[in-house]
Amino acid sequence: MDKPATSTPESGAPQPLPQGTFALMVHPWTWLMALRDSRKEWKRLLIFAASIVVGISALVTIHALRSSLEQGIDLQARALLGADLLITSREAFTDADREAIDALAEESSFEISFSSMLNFVDSGGARLVQVRGIEGAYPFYGEVLTEPDAAWRNHQARDGLLLEPALLEQFNASAGDQVKLGNASIEIIGTVQQPAPRSGRFAGFAPEVYLRASLLEATGLLTDRSIASFHAHLRLSEEMASAEVIEALRTRDGADLWRFETPESRRDQLGRVLDQFEQFLGLIALFSLILGAIGVASAMHAQIRRRRASIAILRCLGAPARASFAIYLIQAGLLGLVAAVAGGGLGVGIHFGVVYYFAETLPVLVEPMPNLWVVGQTTLAGFLACCGFAVLPLLQIRDIAPLQVLRQGGSTAQARRRALLRSLPVVAFLFVVMTLLSILNSTNLARSLVLTVGFAGVFGVLALVAWTFIALTRKLTTERLPYLLRQGISNCFRPQNQTMLFVLSLGLGVFLMLSTMLIRDLVLAQVQVSESEIGPNIYLVDVQSDQVDGVKALLEGNDLPVLESAPMVSMRVAEIKGVSIRELREQGLVGNRMVRREFRSSYRDHLNETETHLGGTWPPSDWDGNEPIPLSLEVEIAGDLGVELGDRMVIDVQGVPIEVEVQHLRAVDWSRFNLNFFMLFPPGVLEGAPGFTVVTTRIPPDETSGQLQRALVEAFPNVSAIDLTLLLETIRTILARVTQAIQLLSGFTLGAGCCILIGIFLNGRDQRIRESVLLRTLGASTRQLRSILCVEFGVLGLLAALTGGGLALVTYSALAHFAFELSPVFHIGQILLVLLASTVLSIFMGALFSRGVCAHSPLATLRQD
Amino acid sequence: MSQPIDTESFTPSGSGVNASMLKVENVSKVYHNAGHELTVLSGANLSVDAGECCAIVGPSGSGKTTLLGLCAGLDQPSSGRISLAGNPLQSLDQDALAALRNQYVGFVFQSFQLLPTLTALENVLVPLELQGMRGGRKLAVESLERVGLGERINHYPTQLSGGEQQRVALARAFIHRPQILFADEPTGNLDSETSAPISDMLFELNRTAGTALVLVTHDNELAKRAGRVVKMRSGRIEGEERHG
Numbered sequence A: 001m002d003k004p005a006t007s008t009p010e011s012g013a014p015q016p017l018p019q020g021t022f023a024l025m026v027h028p029w030t031w032l033m034a035l036r037d038s039r040k041e042w043k044r045l046l047i048f049a050a051s052i053v054v055g056i057s058a059l060v061t062i063h064a065l066r067s068s069l070e071q072g073i074d075l076q077a078r079a080l081l082g083a084d085l086l087i088t089s090r091e092a093f094t095d096a097d098r099e100a101i102d103a104l105a106e107e108s109s110f111e112i113s114f115s116s117m118l119n120f121v122d123s124g125g126a127r128l129v130q131v132r133g134i135e136g137a138y139p140f141y142g143e144v145l146t147e148p149d150a151a152w153r154n155h156q157a158r159d160g161l162l163l164e165p166a167l168l169e170q171f172n173a174s175a176g177d178q179v180k181l182g183n184a185s186i187e188i189i190g191t192v193q194q195p196a197p198r199s200g201r202f203a204g205f206a207p208e209v210y211l212r213a214s215l216l217e218a219t220g221l222l223t224d225r226s227i228a229s230f231h232a233h234l235r236l237s238e239e240m241a242s243a244e245v246i247e248a249l250r251t252r253d254g255a256d257l258w259r260f261e262t263p264e265s266r267r268d269q270l271g272r273v274l275d276q277f278e279q280f281l282g283l284i285a286l287f288s289l290i291l292g293a294i295g296v297a298s299a300m301h302a303q304i305r306r307r308r309a310s311i312a313i314l315r316c317l318g319a320p321a322r323a324s325f326a327i328y329l330i331q332a333g334l335l336g337l338v339a340a341v342a343g344g345g346l347g348v349g350i351h352f353g354v355v356y357y358f359a360e361t362l363p364v365l366v367e368p369m370p371n372l373w374v375v376g377q378t379t380l381a382g383f384l385a386c387c388g389f390a391v392l393p394l395l396q397i398r399d400i401a402p403l404q405v406l407r408q409g410g411s412t413a414q415a416r417r418r419a420l421l422r423s424l425p426v427v428a429f430l431f432v433v434m435t436l437l438s439i440l441n442s443t444n445l446a447r448s449l450v451l452t453v454g455f456a457g458v459f460g461v462l463a464l465v466a467w468t469f470i471a472l473t474r475k476l477t478t479e480r481l482p483y484l485l486r487q488g489i490s491n492c493f494r495p496q497n498q499t500m501l502f503v504l505s506l507g508l509g510v511f512l513m514l515s516t517m518l519i520r521d522l523v524l525a526q527v528q529v530s531e532s533e534i535g536p537n538i539y540l541v542d543v544q545s546d547q548v549d550g551v552k553a554l555l556e557g558n559d560l561p562v563l564e565s566a567p568m569v570s571m572r573v574a575e576i577k578g579v580s581i582r583e584l585r586e587q588g589l590v591g592n593r594m595v596r597r598e599f600r601s602s603y604r605d606h607l608n609e610t611e612t613h614l615g616g617t618w619p620p621s622d623w624d625g626n627e628p629i630p631l632s633l634e635v636e637i638a639g640d641l642g643v644e645l646g647d648r649m650v651i652d653v654q655g656v657p658i659e660v661e662v663q664h665l666r667a668v669d670w671s672r673f674n675l676n677f678f679m680l681f682p683p684g685v686l687e688g689a690p691g692f693t694v695v696t697t698r699i700p701p702d703e704t705s706g707q708l709q710r711a712l713v714e715a716f717p718n719v720s721a722i723d724l725t726l727l728l729e730t731i732r733t734i735l736a737r738v739t740q741a742i743q744l745l746s747g748f749t750l751g752a753g754c755c756i757l758i759g760i761f762l763n764g765r766d767q768r769i770r771e772s773v774l775l776r777t778l779g780a781s782t783r784q785l786r787s788i789l790c791v792e793f794g795v796l797g798l799l800a801a802l803t804g805g806g807l808a809l810v811t812y813s814a815l816a817h818f819a820f821e822l823s824p825v826f827h828i829g830q831i832l833l834v835l836l837a838s839t840v841l842s843i844f845m846g847a848l849f850s851r852g853v854c855a856h857s858p859l860a861t862l863r864q865d
Numbered sequence B: 001m002s003q004p005i006d007t008e009s010f011t012p013s014g015s016g017v018n019a020s021m022l023k024v025e026n027v028s029k030v031y032h033n034a035g036h037e038l039t040v041l042s043g044a045n046l047s048v049d050a051g052e053c054c055a056i057v058g059p060s061g062s063g064k065t066t067l068l069g070l071c072a073g074l075d076q077p078s079s080g081r082i083s084l085a086g087n088p089l090q091s092l093d094q095d096a097l098a099a100l101r102n103q104y105v106g107f108v109f110q111s112f113q114l115l116p117t118l119t120a121l122e123n124v125l126v127p128l129e130l131q132g133m134r135g136g137r138k139l140a141v142e143s144l145e146r147v148g149l150g151e152r153i154n155h156y157p158t159q160l161s162g163g164e165q166q167r168v169a170l171a172r173a174f175i176h177r178p179q180i181l182f183a184d185e186p187t188g189n190l191d192s193e194t195s196a197p198i199s200d201m202l203f204e205l206n207r208t209a210g211t212a213l214v215l216v217t218h219d220n221e222l223a224k225r226a227g228r229v230v231k232m233r234s235g236r237i238e239g240e241e242r243h244g
């Protein structure tokens, strides 16, 4: 090469810059320029990067927790069940059953569980508890922690019961006291700190009480239970697979009504429930990640805008076209890397915190240290998403012509088309990254694709709504508005404004917050209904037919109304339209559950106010008292069974088959907690069948059920009082935890959005200073300048609020209608409050990050240009 | 579009041979704007020899900047041919043009065009760094000292006055010893007192380093010092004067 004479200074032969993007990326000069270029920008860039930090940490937190829980469940699957196999039946195991089970198991333990009232004689209180009568060395895996230590080991030998410490506290009792269970008086021998695995599906609503099964004889409660379940816990030898045992037992008479659970099935069941919840949380985390990535992208976009001139000069001086691209790609990459490391670290920290503070709420024991492989994987995915988004604005670099040094010019249509074409591979890459992220969330590819498209859709709709509002505002701003207002509004539309980004990020936050809030309130209100209205709030169950009058009298004696009283008989469906239910199951026409399902039915000749007549006649008009017996069916269950008016079925009423004909269909409003049944018989059929009566009453809101429960347990020890208020309290607590988790993650999204807002405010600061100085020179007062700024920030916040709020209301209505099948309730005050908060937040942050704008010295500013 | 370019394949400008450094043949530039055409340059012919000094003058809007941009390969002509240091520009792609500029061309602009994120020293270094040369720092300090800014090497452009910024630009334009220097109204933003040393330096560098100089100016005095004055009007080269 013909070297200019002086270009051979002290160094060796010059190496011209490479041309390829990759070669440039690893060239030290590019790195040097990237660092030089960002010297004064780090603060601004890092604030935007904070948004992706929040996003990545949300993602890492949720995925780390998820894997920890999965791992915990895996490791503790046996301890979660306490046995290798659990058999549950509605009916007591016969001696033959027991022998068969014992023959197959290495060790077995039997349990009967039911709910009953526990009477604290000393303090005179009573409470519904879940009684677990255990026989044998259950649990075989895992540990039951008691106080005193040996109490669990001893309870099989001693005449006493163990209960939850909260019960002792509530009734001011202590170990050694006597309590009454049914007719028996039993001593409290200790408390249970860490309970045995729950065996029932609906356990958990009442505190548990443990005792030796043989003690139950004396209580007299065993004979007349409506809802009791019987469990066999099996420990199997190493060689014996649980599937074989199930196979061997299933063929026994009556065993097709047994439910078999293994550690695997329990793990899967628990896993599935958690998984769905986690997937939902993961979705919200993805929102904050995308928002964060958009934040970084817009930071890069603003950076390129500011650097147009520099890029043109570099090209003018002979830098390869890709050099600037490489420089800013390095910047974006570094930014992403810093953010990813910080986000990953923060995620690990949050994991520690959650495990530490919520250890009691989590279903299994969880290691505080998350799985680093998952953390790394998630962080990497977040990093890639961040880079992918950041590359989009970098594409415009290639279109900055060196000619711009001589003359600033806009890009031509051709250049724009080129830029669009060039962005296609990047968009495709982003699509792949997003799909990968969705797969992280739920391993199903089809669902992930749908999710990715859904995300694009949500952002698209949000952008569209934002765009509409922005365009409308622009159009509606007329000359007639006062000057300050007009100036403030038009500030939102200054060249290179970031109004769209602003509305998108704050709008997304408002959207998530408001929609989760509305849904939560809707669901909670549903649980609240019974308390505010006239419906029953106490159910007295297991009332024997000869006790009904006594119970009613007792209620009236306590000045409580008898709201309803209904007999209840258990039955199963045996045949539908001449085909046995087992055949139907084999043909796949009804589910497994329908075969086992026990219907508790009643008989009466009228409908109550929560039932709606849909078709047929009730009570039956021309029934001669013979089979087929007319039946009134609830419409949904009729659909499940596949029957219509006029169809016949055979119902198995505790061994006695009865032929029925569907002669009436009705809809039931289950939310009102009245006594309702899927199947209603006419009076005169079921009276002789073994059954129980349920009596409902209502206790005034300001009173507790304590006194009634005490009176009841004295007179009718076998009758249980279910306090709906307490039950609902439990449900509310669970719901509150769930919504807490959802709102925590929505908070992440709002956090990412706020970081972007700060970035936007800082980006616009110079421009605002310049404008303020100009207005100052023209004679504007500080007060006027401040008002203009306030209007600007207020309009931005309001636009975001309208966008996010509007979308939230639509989503909420749709979800309420289609997912929850409830009519949406709009609390105008609350909605307005959220919208107002968004606007105020915008004004507040705008004012905070524009401090000193009005106080700037005009001279210094004008010099800077 | 990006065949690998190889700077060594550029035809070396005849050192010593009195070859033409810049050759503009029948060049036109037409802008298409909203349906109608605007011819801003038509049939321009110009030839500048190595080491020659040439001023372009003409009223505002006559196409001076357009011509300069075309000569430096910053834009493509609508028709005609331009060759720089023996290399026909129309056959080169953007990266090859950039490499060519980096090797042979220096620039000085009316609005200085320093990189705001770099210090004076770093600005001057960029052309050398682009050539991949190491250890250019001493050279850069020297050239800053030559334009009288030896004390200000670590200052950013915003910390310098207009005249000082233009001197940094000058140092940057000469650091890699270009064979041709394009200057578009280099003193247009400066008062006469500040501009005098700048133009002095331009001519001095032209003399001592043998760099060809193409200078666009409104200043007739300055133009006359160039020796050769090309006059433009309405997109045409009207004629030439030679002074001194």
Ligand SMILES: Nc1ncnc2c1ncn2[C@@H]1O[C@H](COP(=O)(O)OP(=O)(O)OP(=O)(O)O)[C@@H](O)[C@H]1O
Binding pocket: A407, A409, B031, B033, B038, B040, B058, B059, B060, B061, B062, B063, B064, B065, B066, B067
């Ligand atoms: N992108 C463009 N589209 C249309 N016309 C253009 C464009 N760029 C420049 N022109 C026109 O070309 C003509 C020549 O412009 P040019 O900048 O070359 O003039 P000039 O001689 O440098 O003027 P000055 O002395 O004011 O700098 C002007 O009339 C200008 O309006």
Ligand SMILES: [Mg+2]
Binding pocket: B064, B065, B066
């Ligand atoms: Mg000009």
